[in-house]
Amino acid sequence: MRHIIAILLQNEAGALTRVAGLFSTRGYNIESLTVAATDDPTVSRITLVTRGSDAVLQQIANQLLKLIDVVGVEDLTDGEHIERELVLLKLRLEPGESDAVRGYVVRAGGRVLDPSPEGFVVELTASEAEVSAFIAELGRGRDTFEVVRSGALGVSRAGRNLRLVR
């Protein structure tokens, strides 16, 4: 089963490598991984998508919590949560196609960031499935130059907060 795991991590040299290394040495897979600083400059947040049975996910969480610079771990899939992914797509458009494509992008909830036909760049923020459908739709019969996905980001709904409390 697919799980989204959020990890709060101290911003230390090598901390990200240790998290990634734990997955590779113990044979867990990583489908996507994003990392960036939080409002607390000493703490980064990783969002990681993996697959595994409940037992494997329990092991992943327990092993992550043994890393010294891990501040907290939450399997967002355990509860109500919101999940979003950003994609940037660069396409080549045929002459006269621009309006139709723009129309699709806007209906899908995306935006056109660069309208030049030789490098038509669009953006969408949506669920992972919607992003995949969006990429498939725009790529149909058309040259796709670049597909840039952020990987999933997630946050739990009200009631649970993953945050370093000082």
Added chain:
Amino acid sequence: MSDTVIMPRPQAHPLAGRTMTGAQMIVQVIADEGVSAIFGYSGGAILPTYDAVSLHNEAQRLAGGREVPLIVPANEQGAGFMAAGYARSSGRVGVAIVTSGPGATNTVTPIRDSMADSVPIVVICGQVPTAAIGSDAFQEAPVASIMGSVAKHVFLVTDPTKLEATVRTAFEIARTGRPGPVVIDVPKDVQNWQGEFRGEGTLPIPGYRRRMDDSSACALDEAGAARFFDLLGASRRPLIYAGGGVTNGSAAGALREFARAFDLPVVTTLMGIGAMDTTDPLCMRMLGMHGAAFANYAVEDCDFLITVGARFDDRVAGVPQRFAAKARAIAHLDIDRAEINKVKRVQWSHVGPLREALAALTAAGRRLGARTDNAAWRAELAELRRVHAMNYDRESPLIQPYYVIEEIARLTHGEAIVSTGVGQHQMWAAQYCEFREPRLWLTSGSMGTMGFGLPAAIGAQVANPDRLVIDIDGDASVRMNIGELETATTYGLPVKVVVLNNFGDGMVKQWQKLFFKGRLSASDKSLHKKDFVRAAQADGFEYAVRLDRKADVPRVVREFLEFRGPAFLEVIIDPDAGVYPMVGPGQSYDKMITGDFIAARSAPPPDAVAPDSSEMF
């Protein structure tokens, strides 16, 4: 208020406020931690710290203070294992200091070994100057990346103002929770930096500290204890399965009290040897691949298995689903939450420090009036022990290794520290030595590192100058770090090194005979030219003797052990002596073979499906 306690202000460090170099701060914090010796090898990138050790000791000498002597090995791997031997035998954090590049990479093996056996050591590595990092500089290695995957934690110190706190934090991490090795990578400019010594302070590691606090606060509650004693009450054949976590958690006393309070027999893992006094009638000795037959039968027969600081490793539970198959319930106590349900699903568990948990269980059981007698089960076990006792070919004209170890055990009364290499001699020592206390048995359990025995013995002798320390080694294992023979004589450490020579890699040969039709690929050393006795003499051993006549065993073993100073004994043993019993890799206990001299309970059933050869490791 009458119960107000006025806490005395902690006294400021006498050197607080003093300007020091980074190197001096490293040495000062090490001294503050109570470390009584440093193991290590110098080199370009660590020179400032070696200079600081020397200055520190000179100042201490003048002031009549305590010096921190340096023990210099032949190879940095030796330094790492000496630090580990120091830590394993004393329970204190061992320290190794090495230079960058090859100095650091030579310690990878002892660091991984210490991680795998949960041994607290701190390894300080010099590193090329900060500005040169990443430039492929001379003697540069990516220590943080390499060690990050083998150590409990690694620090790369780039901000010199954090150096002092980093060293202190490394000790904290090494010894707390499930202990382990911590590496500090210190660029040379950080060692040469000058700043104010604060004499206090650690790094913020909020996640780790909170988990440590939660774990130590996690007392065993009344309901949990009651459920445990319900399971125990329902069982007729309860058995404790104790591992290295008992020793690491200083819980041997609590384990013994718990076992005696409720008349619970104990089997131990290789790492758990000594947690229970091996001469105690409740001690059913080692289980597993080369466990005693009666210990493995006890595991097969038990109906309630109480796992304490052990982890169902593949050498114990080759087939986890068939391990302790008659147990209607398994309990598991461990400091490490990740070990619960990792290999084997259990019905009752508690995560926290073992000493407190066992003491709480003992108290709860007494309160609940739990059964204190398992006479029928104990009688069954006594019979298993009698019928399936350890034994060997006592009539053979060749020297049997078991005989030599029995003699050592007879003369040392379970009070000597014994280290080993890895292989047959290690298993024989585990089977035939006696240990009255924990921390006397030093062996590379999880990693299985050949070459562990000699440097570990040296480290243990440094930590325990008045104890008899014996390295029971094999001819192949001792070769791996044989350069450390000289270290023993250089420092006048009276370690006793006995090499059971069967001219090759005995355990490898045993597997080749069993699984590779006897083709002894690369494991036979009978044509090698090595003269161990002359090698020991060349390294300054005044006692270096070859023992090859069975009749001489009692006399020579005695004079060897009684020699004042480092002593070396090579024993030419029966090259065909095997390690029995044996549960083949990837097999369950009902497939145990016991050899020609230990009675088996029944012939092992024929294999319906032989395990795949790649499952045999």
